Amino acid sequence: MQIAQLLSGYSLGEADLLRRAMGKKIKSEMDAQRERFREGAIKYGLKQSLADTIFDLLAKFANYGFNKSHAATYALVSLSDRLS
Secondary structure: OHHHHHHHOOOHHHHHHHHHHHHHOOHHHHHHHHHHHHHHHHHOOOOHHHHHHHHHHHHHHHHHHHHHHHHHHHHHHHHHHHHO
16 A cells, blocks of 8 residues: 555555455445545646556456455465464
């Protein structure tokens, strides 16, 4: 969520709300976060189209990366149980 902080001026709390919205895939919250991200990015000098592209990449990663990290953790836990 450091990307949101650096590119759009999110506070740590706002970045956590973005993370939660992405993790839970809440469409209405994601739409609101897209607006917040876009407005902040424009204030920081990015073009709207680039801000939207970056947000789309973050959202796409959230769909895959979040699940992958959990799967990897569950695999490690399962493996450690078998080795005990």
